[in-house]
Amino acid sequence: MTGSGYDLVVVGGGLIGAAIAWGASRTGASVALLDEGDVAYRASRGNFGLIWLQGKGVGKPAYMHWSLRAGRLWKDLAEELHAATGLDTGWRQTGGLHFCFSEAELDKRRDVLARSQADGGEITMQFLDRTALRDLVPEIGPEVVGASFSPEDSHVSPLYLLRALQQALQDGGGSYRPGIAVNEIRPEVGGFAVATPTGSVHGRRIVLAAGLGSARLAPQLGLSMPVEPERGQIVVTERVRPCFPYAANCLRQTAEGSFLFGSSHEEAGFDEGTQVATAADLCATALRVLPGLQAAGVVRIWGSLRVMTPDGLPIYEESSRYPGAFAATCHSGVTLASVHAFDIGPAIAAGALPAAVASFGSGRFDVQAT
Ligand SMILES: Cc1cc2nc3c(=O)[nH]c(=O)nc-3n(C[C@H](O)[C@H](O)[C@H](O)COP(=O)(O)OP(=O)(O)OC[C@H]3O[C@@H](n4cnc5c(N)ncnc54)[C@H](O)[C@@H]3O)c2cc1C
Known part of the structure; x- marks a missing residue:
């Protein structure tokens, strides 16, 4: 923390905020993570825990490549969190199965794979007929005709992941402050002031990662989060x-x-x-x-x-009215946790979003509306 406050204040301590906060703090930035707590809606505590790559972002190449990158960085994320905290997030790269109950469903999956390959998505994936599937899962039911399988898919305990991110942030010198509902954020000279019930928290930069709570707070920073x-x-x-x-x-x-x-x-x-x-x-x-x-x-x-979001893709954005104010959201915050920690957090700590997410600004919705 500098004399005038933190290098970065993150509002919202779910998977997205926690990953960005830890990622920024790893670069040496002083970071405060403020979270409303259990009264808020929290997808991070109620999700399915998949890191799912097969078929992700078909027809949306930027999202597909972003997701593939995330999946491939997950091993590093699990290992680094374990090294930093001693916590096992439960991440296991066992591969993922998408079960099909008819030939028509299998054909649809084949089409998905063909389209993602046409977009340059080089994901390892194969189709298993019933016999091959039974070798993998002997207890499979008689109605399953086959499955698509990607060895790149994996799963994790979302609660251990969240806990590990929060602990890694704190162990690395960051400040995690639960039970703080943020209602007001003010741009000020040299940064931003976040009003909390126990006084203002100041930051040179700020990230809004409050999930469904971001829609209400975003306009205060000249941002738009139509979630x-x-x-x-x-x-x-x-x-x-x-x-x-x-x-x-x-x-x-x-x-x-x-x-x-x-x-x-x-x-x-x-x-x-x-x-x-x-x-x-x-x-x-x-x-x-x-x-x-x-x-x-x-x-x-x-x-x-x-x-x-309206098109199901992430939003990563810096405010053009108040540079230094950022917002982040997505609907696959488990899958993308690795890129939030290794790409988005460090980039924001350095002052700008990475080029890979340039197409994910909320301005795309204005263009679509026009
Ligand atoms: C049923 C279900 C299944 C899912 N399955 C998967 C899956 O398998 N794989 C996958 O990748 N994703 C999955 N997801 C999506 C994933 O859970 C979300 O993308 C992710 O949790 C979003 O994280 P978040 O931090 O944006 O939001 P949240 O978890 O909602 O966190 C937002 C945080 O902001 C805080 N907050 C809100 N308002 C304020 C405020 N005013 N002041 C301070 N703090 C505030 C809240 O307390 C909360 O902790 C699933 C989601 C659901 C619901």
Whole structure:
């Protein structure tokens, strides 16, 4: 921290804010991470934990390449967080399976792969027919006709990831301050003042990474964050013997042994609630894949809100009115955690966003509207 405050203040301590804050602090910048706490909507605590690359960003090459880069940097992220904190994020590059229940679905997946290769996305991916799939997953249900498989997909415990990012920031000298709801941010000479209930926090630069809370705060910095909620529900089973190591589109087994079935995509406004009908659908799909799970008890269902932009792509932006003020959001904050830590955080600490994200400004929505 300098005499006049921090080099960087990050508002919002979810996966995006925490990754950027840690990434900036690793370069030697003094960083404060302010987070509202458990009363806020927090996708980072309610997500499915996939680092999913196959089929990502089809037709959107910049996003596809950004995601591929993120996936390939994840090993470094997991290792560096472990070295810094001693915490195992649970990251496992087991490969990911997208299950198909008909030949038509398999054809659709083949089309996705062909399109992503046409865009220059060199992801390792293969198609498994039922016989090949059974070699991988002997318990596979009779309705599954095949799957696409990428050895590059992986999964992680999102809660350990968040904890590791926060701890690494603190261990490296950064300040993590939960329980602070930011309502006012003022540009001032030499930086920004963030009003908190216990006084102002000053920073030379600022990053708005408050998820759904960013929409309200962004205009104070001359930024635009047109984000909306999209609900996802996830069903959790009791712990069962380890039998399915893979990441997959509709279920995964955690390191502790629970299965997660998910996740739904629903327009439900700001309602984080759960519904039996949705949970039943998620269970039914999971049982088509692994019928042996029908005896497993369900212990929990939760709903959580994704942070969605109008076109589903990230927003990374610096304010043209108040240089030094940045905003960041995306709907795959687990997958992109590595690039937020290794690319976005250091770049913002140095004063400008990296060229790779130049096409992700919110100005694209004005152009689209015109
Ligand atoms: C059901 C579901 C499944 C998902 N599955 C995956 C997946 O498999 N893989 C993947 O990559 N992504 C997945 N995601 C998306 C991922 O969880 C999000 O992209 C990511 O968590 C977004 O992080 P964030 O930090 O922007 O938002 P959040 O987690 O919402 O964090 C925002 C933070 O800002 C704070 N905040 C808000 N307002 C204020 C304020 N005024 N002052 C101070 N602090 C404030 C909040 O307290 C919160 O901690 C999923 C999401 C959901 C809901």
